[in-house]
Amino acid sequence: MPGLTTFPPFPDDVPTHPLLVVDYELVKAGNEAEIEKLWEAATQLGFWYLKNHGVDAEAQALLEVGRKALSLPLEEKLKYELGDEGGSFGIKTAGVQAIDADGTRDKIEFLNVSQDDALAWPEVVHRAYPDIVNAHMHSAVRPFMEKSLAVNNTLLEVLNSKLGLPPGTIASFHDPMDPSSSLSRCIRAPPCVPNEKLFIPAHTDYGSLTFLHNRTGGLQVLPPGANQWYYVKPIPGLAICNVGDALNIFSGGILRSNIHRVVPPPGEQAALERWSVGFFTRPSDNAMLRAISDKSALIAEAAAKGEPGKFETGANAKEWVMRRTGGLRYNNYKGAGGWNGWKGTEDTPLPEATKA
């Protein structure tokens, strides 16, 4: 299907930022040079390509479920709406988020399935999903979740060790027995929207680690010190990984949670629906978001250099995610001055030139 399995090439005349390519199998096997590459990527830009992750088929299968679920009639989708309180799970219909200070409504849809719900299914931990999702829980949703979880957990443990933390410290904040807002997300953006500039506004991710599979372009990063956006070119077979706020905070700022956004795909790709699917690891709901300074001299030293309070948020992961998600809802929009739905650890104002 155009956009899902076939698409025109990504153009070569748009500004593109190269990402380091990290080999998952080598990292998993403990290869020192590859682990160094992962460390460089996670601390410098906070984004990297991941090859040899082995989750391509599962990502494609989940996208098919997303396509079916998001093709349900609107009234059916509305039964599973995320809600204005900042909930993460269910379906986000188009138009419920404000994507800029003028209160412009967004045009994209999500199918967000909770990791806890998928792993416990048919037991419900957080919420119920449309029948079409339930019908594929075993065949598609759970396999994607389990494989993605294994990839992210492996990367987290390697970063844990590089941060000088005792083994399993970061993992202990992601105990699968504790509820969390970890989730898979399928994203659909419409084709050829006249004058459309923005699908997802500038943001940092809220959780620990994002494992993203996108098909057409549109994802852009704002590299440190840059004053323009750069596309991240989708490369078949390579996933895109990035660090989120929680890891930035746990590490006292050593790991970078970088600003990014999604715009319509460039060139001929704009004519197609844009599809992406990601797995977002987030800490347990009750994990406090603070630098783990008491367990690593490296983190203590880094956190001490930040502004006072920056890495002592006073919020747990659930509160952090609900504030961020709720802040974007159109119904919570309070006028230009109050729009800060994107605000997380990216507390540096965006350079004027990037406010397209």
Ligand SMILES: O=C(O)CCC(=O)C(=O)O
């Ligand atoms: O669709 C993409 O390429 C990125 C989506 C994203 O940034 C997000 O869902 O947080």
Ligand SMILES: [Fe+2]
């Ligand atoms: Fe994101």
